[in-house]
Amino acid sequence: MKSYESRKEPEENKAEPILETLESPYLPAPGIIERALKVTEKEMLFSVTPLNPRLLDYRPGQFFMVGLPGYGEAPISVTSAPGSKTFELCIRAVGNLTNAIHRLNKGDWLWIRGPFGTSFPLHEMKGKDILFIAGGIGIVPMRSLIKTVLSAKGFGKKTLVYGSKSPGEILFSDEMDEWKERGCDVRLTIDKPHPGWTGNVGVVTTLIPELKLKEGRTVAVVIGPPVMYRFVILSLKERLVGPGEIFVSLERRMKCGVGKCGHCQINGCYVCQEGPVFKLSDLKDLPEAL
Amino acid sequence: MRNIEQFRYITAAGLDKLVSRLIEDYTVFGTIKKDGFPAFSKITDVKELELAQTPTHLSAKEFLFPQRETLLKFDIRNNIHEAVIEAKEQVIIGLHSCDIHAIALMDRVFAEGRPDANYLARRNKTIIIGSDCMPDNFCFCKSMGTMNAEEGFDLFLHKVKNGYLVRVGSKKGGRLLSRYTATLRPTAGKFRELDESMKIREASFAAKLDAGVEELPAIYEGAYESPVWDKIGAICTGCGSCNNVCPTCYCFDIKDEVRPNLREGARVRVWDGCTLEDFAKVAGGHNFRKTRAERLRHRFNRKFRYLSDRFGELFCVGCGRCSRTCLVKINIVEVTNEIIRESKRAGRK
Numbered sequence: 159m160k161s162y163e164s165r166k167e168p169e170e171n172k173a174e175p176i177l178e179t180l181e182s183p184y185l186p187a188p189g190i191i192e193r194a195l196k197v198t199e200k201e202m203l204f205s206v207t208p209l210n211p212r213l214l215d216y217r218p219g220q221f222f223m224v225g226l227p228g229y230g231e232a233p234i235s236v237t238s239a240p241g242s243k244t245f246e247l248c249i250r251a252v253g254n255l256t257n258a259i260h261r262l263n264k265g266d267w268l269w270i271r272g273p274f275g276t277s278f279p280l281h282e283m284k285g286k287d288i289l290f291i292a293g294g295i296g297i298v299p300m301r302s303l304i305k306t307v308l309s310a311k312g313f314g315k316k317t318l319v320y321g322s323k324s325p326g327e328i329l330f331s332d333e334m335d336e337w338k339e340r341g342c343d344v345r346l347t348i349d350k351p352h353p354g355w356t357g358n359v360g361v362v363t364t365l366i367p368e369l370k371l372k373e374g375r376t377v378a379v380v381i382g383p384p385v386m387y388r389f390v391i392l393s394l395k396e397r398l399v400g401p402g403e404i405f406v407s408l409e410r411r412m413k414c415g416v417g418k419c420g421h422c423q424i425n426g427c428y429v430c431q432e433g434p435v436f437k438l439s440d441l442k443d444l445p446e447a448l
Numbered sequence: 449m450r451n452i453e454q455f456r457y458i459t460a461a462g463l464d465k466l467v468s469r470l471i472e473d474y475t476v477f478g479t480i481k482k483d484g485f486p487a488f489s490k491i492t493d494v495k496e497l498e499l500a501q502t503p504t505h506l507s508a509k510e511f512l513f514p515q516r517e518t519l520l521k522f523d524i525r526n527n528i529h530e531a532v533i534e535a536k537e538q539v540i541i542g543l544h545s546c547d548i549h550a551i552a553l554m555d556r557v558f559a560e561g562r563p564d565a566n567y568l569a570r571r572n573k574t575i576i577i578g579s580d581c582m583p584d585n586f587c588f589c590k591s592m593g594t595m596n597a598e599e600g601f602d603l604f605l606h607k608v609k610n611g612y613l614v615r616v617g618s619k620k621g622g623r624l625l626s627r628y629t630a631t632l633r634p635t636a637g638k639f640r641e642l643d644e645s646m647k648i649r650e651a652s653f654a655a656k657l658d659a660g661v662e663e664l665p666a667i668y669e670g671a672y673e674s675p676v677w678d679k680i681g682a683i684c685t686g687c688g689s690c691n692n693v694c695p696t697c698y699c700f701d702i703k704d705e706v707r708p709n710l711r712e713g714a715r716v717r718v719w720d721g722c723t724l725e726d727f728a729k730v731a732g733g734h735n736f737r738k739t740r741a742e743r744l745r746h747r748f749n750r751k752f753r754y755l756s757d758r759f760g761e762l763f764c765v766g767c768g769r770c771s772r773t774c775l776v777k778i779n780i781v782e783v784t785n786e787i788i789r790e791s792k793r794a795g796r797k
Contacts, residue, residue: 182519186520227522227713227715235452253731303590410736420698420700426755446742
């Protein structure tokens with residue numbers, strides 16, 4: 159094999175170092191699992207200490223690409239509030255990777271890239287009443303925001319409307335008393351009647367008409383399965399909460415997290431770059447969004 | 449205006465010498481005849497090289513963005529992940545103007561935002577040698593404004609009698625040329641010959657778009673609900689060939705491969721295609737583009753609207769490869785012209 163070094167002229171040498179120092183955007187960093195807790199039939203909650211503290215520099219609404227060698231990576235929202243030496247991920251077992259992650263224990267390693275994406279604009283939400291509307295595992299990214307808002311000053315009335323399929327699928331129920339104590343009105347609903355359930359039955363939209371919302375004072379945050387958005391947005395419109403006052407977080411397939419692989423595209427928008435948190439009014443020209 | 453200082457003349461034997469010397473020092477890819485058709489391939493002997501007038505079925509993107517490439521190696525037991533950047537000094541010979549424009553677009557994609565070290569390292573070690581061409585029935589670079597490349601190459605070969613007018617596009621290209629072969633100052637006659645063949649080429653296009661390039665993003669935006677998507681969606685087989693052959697389709701999947709010892713493996717990147725059924729499907733099973741019509745609309749919009757919003761340039765270079773390869777004869781020029789007609793009809797109302 160011939161060496162090309164000898165052929166190189168000074169000018170070409172100059173360009174090299176820049177590329178040599180370019181880091182691969184695909185190299186993950188390790189995080190050690192401090193706690194692995196089964197929280198429902200399908201979900202586990204992991205506390206992770208990243209070896210590189212840069213990974214702790216995330217904001218509510220952002221996500222990590224979480225992987226295991228041999229199983230690949232998937233985008234996973236952070237569920238904890240920033241400000242601790244660990245972060246939390248709540249993961250539903252739905253495929254090969256997430257099932258493998260469910261088999262991990264305290265002391266095992268996860269491989270992480272990120273944080274990626276946009277976050278909830280707390281400065282824009284300050285001074286307003288905050289209405290959190292979550293469906294299913296939409297509560298997972300919402301929890302990061304709820305905890306952040308509840309521990310900060312300067313927000314108005316806080317209300318959580320959270321719908322699950324059944325009582326057994328309600329996530330973080332053990333924390334809700336604390337959320338209530340810290341000033342959040344928590345309203346739960348399940349899709350269908352269930353033995354022993356005395357609370358509301360019906361989809362999340364059934365709870366919206368009874369809320370006391372002040373026009374112009376409310377910001378709504380909506381996160382849930384794709385089918386939920388349209389109906390919730392219609393209900394909010396009836397209550398005079400408009401597209402400029404609604405924030406959503408959208409789920410898409412993702413492979414790279416750095417705006418290249420194309421999987422997360424909504425029309426021309428890359429969710430991993432311009433999202434996953436969007437102001438609803440910014441989605442009006444993206445018919446594929448909702 | 450042509451800058452004649454950029455041009456040298458080399459004889460046919462001079463080109464052979466250049467290519468032979470390049471083969472000694474670099475990995476060289478060039479066009480060969482494969483089953484009667486031109487195709488890019490690795491060449492190890494100058495005799496294999498056949499500069500083609502008509503386009504290759506596959507583009508040359510695989511030499512910069514391989515169909516499969518390793519991004520990481522991992523050792524599961526020892527908790528090691530190691531980034532892999534595969535790049536070697538290489539030369540691609542025989543790229544047509546459309547391909548050169550396509551590479552310039554790919555360069556922007558992979559350099560934007562968080563740079564893609566894998567692509568950029570390979571690109572930095574690649575020498576681009578273009579060559580002139582004649583359109584077939586599918587070529588429409590003239591409509592896309594990509595018929596000629598003014599930059600983006602190191603050398604460009606224009607065939608003239610007994611030899612080549614070589615346009616030098618970079619300092620690197622100029623050095624290669626003077627180091628590896630004998631060049632002559634071209635005579636005015638050679639330029640006349642070049643002008644003549646350019647004229648013939650320009651008059652040879654059969655396929656043509658009925659609107660200007662600058663109008664296309666708005667026309668595509670207006671055609672979002674056009675019946676054309678259901679029409680072509682109904683015949684599309686969802687095979688993804690259009691994505692594979694396109695020189696500017698860069699979407700990819702990332703997957704893990706584990707060696708039989710179950711201890712080591714690699715994370716690899718492979719081409720993916722937005723026309724494939726599972727492209728936008730998430731883990732829970734929801735597919736954000738369920739129908740072939742929606743997926744085709746996405747692909748066409750990426751070429752003519754979405755990426756131009758992002759990069760300021762259209763991502764179709766008019767090579768016609770998607771139409772040429774389509775099993776059910778979906779033709780990008782016909783589809784676009786149908787949309788243009790609809791838009792003109794709507795404008796008149």
